[in-house]
Amino acid sequence: MKIVVDAMGGDHAPQAVISGVMEAIKELNSDIVLVGPIDRLEQELRKHSYPPHRIELLHAPEVIDMHEPATVSIRKKRNSSISVGVNLLKEAGYDAFVSAGNTGAVVCASTVNLGMMPGVERPGIGLVIPTLNKFSFLIDVGANTDPKPQHLLQSALMANVYAKEVLSLATPRIGLLNIGEEEGKGTDFQKETHKLMGERLKNFIGNIEPNEIFSGKCDCIICDGFVGNVVIKVSEGLMESASALIIREVKKSPMAMLGALLMKSCLYHVKKYADYSEYGGAPLLGVNGIVMISHGRSSPKAIKNAIRAAQREVEHKIIARMISEVAQAK
C-alpha cells in the first residue's frame, strides 16, 4: 500500500510532517510517497535514518499557503504539493492522500480532480472527537456550509460506514445535531432532514442537542458544515480561554500554584485527551478517493495517526462500502 503525504502541509511543515512519516513507517506497513519541493524534502530527510525503499519522493515545486483562497490557489498553482498529491490517487498503486495543509484547497482539489462517489453529491469533512466514553464522529465540520437535506443523509450514510469500519463501532447510533430533542425542533431544514433520516437510516436515534456532543450519547453526529465548523471552533476557543483563565487565577495564590504542580501530569493527560488534533485526521468523505485532512497545527503523532486512519480506510475498502451503503438507501 502506498500513502501519499503532502510534505508541505501545516504550520510546521516539512519538519513535523516528515517526523510523523518516520513514526508511521516504524509502526505501520504502508509505504509513503512524500510530495513537495524535492530539495527541501531531501534536506529534511537527511536528519533521519530510515529504510529508503519505504519512502518515495515526488517533486511538487509550488506550495499553497495556509490562508490562501482555496479555489484561486488550486487554479493557479497546478504544481502544488496538494494538487500533485491528489492527482496521484487517480494513478494505479497510490491508495490515499494525507495533508495538514490548507483545508479549503484540499477539499477543492479533491472534489475537482477525483470527482464525487456515485450517489453522493457533496463532500463532507468528518472529525473524530473525544467524548466521556471514548469518541464520536462529527460530520460535516466545514466542507459544505449550505447543504440540502439529502446531502446530510448522504453524509450520515458515509459516517455509518466510517464508524463501523474505521472506528470499530458495531452499530453506530446516528443523530442529527439540533437545538432541541423533539422532532419538530429547529428550522425547516432540520425538520426536513429529520424526516428524511428517519425514513432512510436504520440506526437513526433522532435529534441530538449541542450540549450532548461530548457526552458520548451518540456515535455519529450529523450537521451542516457551517454549524459543524462553529462547534469545533467554539470548543477550541473555549478550552483555550478556560486554560488561560485557570492559569491567571492559579497565579494569584501560592497554594493553588502548588496544587497545580501536583495536578500537572493529570491536567496534561486531560489536555491530550481533549485535543482532537491527536485523533488522527479528518477524513474528507464523498470524494472518489481516500483523502485525510490533518489539523494545521498537527504534531508528528497526529500526522502518524492520520496516516494510520488512511491505511485503515484502504484496508477496509471504505470507498466501495460507502458507495454500496448509499446505493442501498435509495
Place this chain on the structure above:
Amino acid sequence: MKIVVDAMGGDHAPQAVISGVMEAIKELNSDIVLVGPIDRLEQELRKHSYPPHRIELLHAPEVIDMHEPATVSIRKKRNSSISVGVNLLKEAGYDAFVSAGNTGAVVCASTVNLGMMPGVERPGIGLVIPTLNKFSFLIDVGANTDPKPQHLLQSALMANVYAKEVLSLATPRIGLLNIGEEEGKGTDFQKETHKLMGERLKNFIGNIEPNEIFSGKCDCIICDGFVGNVVIKVSEGLMESASALIIREVKKSPMAMLGALLMKSCLYHVKKYADYSEYGGAPLLGVNGIVMISHGRSSPKAIKNAIRAAQREVEHKIIARMISEVAQAK
C-alpha cells in the same frame, strides 16, 4: 419602579425565585410584583421576612412547564404566570418582566402580547457571556432561528444600545459570527449580512470567528438564533464534560487529588466566573417592553442579577433608545 417576576419560572421555582427576590429588594430600589398561584406564593413567602410594601402578589393559577411546546401552551394557558406577567407590562406602572421559565413560551407571549418595537421585525435573545477581558454580548441565542440579513442588522443595532446603556461599554465593537475572518466567508446569508452591517453600522469590526467568542476581542457578537443556541449549548456541554473528565483523572492519583484540594477555591472561582447564568439574565430584545429571561437553573443570585439588569434597562429608557437607534440607521 415595579418589576414583575414570574414566581413559577425555572427548575427550582418558586423557592429559588423568591429567594432571589429577597436579595433583590435588599440591594435594589425596585419594587417587585410576584406572579403565580397565590397560595403557593404566600406559603413560600412565610419563610422570609421583608417589608411587605415592597412585594405585591398577583394571582396566576396556571403554570407552563419547562418543556411544554411554547405556542400551544400560551394559547391554552391564558392564566399562566408567563401570560399574566407579560400582560402587566401593557398597564401603567409596571416596568419590566423577569422569568426563568420556558424560554419559548416567554418569547411567544411577549411577541404576541407586547408586539414588536417600531422598526424591528423579529425578537432576539441576547446573552452576556464571560470573556478573558470581562464580558461580551451574544445575540441571538435562540429566538429567531431562520432570520433574514436585516433581522441581524436590527439585532446589532439593539445590541449596540444594550452594550452602551446596560453594560457600560462606551463604543461597543460589533462583529458578525462567521467561520472565517475574511469578508467573503460563510454562506450567502453571512455575505449579505456582512455587506448590510458594513453599510449601516458605525462600529462594525467585521467577521468574528467562533474561537474568538470568549477572547474578548469583540463586544457584541451577532448571529442567527440557531447558531447562537449551538454556541451556548456546546459551551455548556464541553465545560460539563471537561469537568467530569478532570474529576475522573484526578481520582486515579492521590497526588492529583491533593493538588485538586489545594486548587479548590481557585477552581470554584473559575467555575463561577464561567457560569453565565450568574451574569443576570438574557434580555429579549425587539419586543415592545422590557423582558428578561433567566436560565432555568437560575440560582437566587442569578434571579437577583436578572432583576438588576431589568432595572437598569428601565432606568436607561432602553426601549426608546433602541427605537431611535434603529430609526437612525434606515
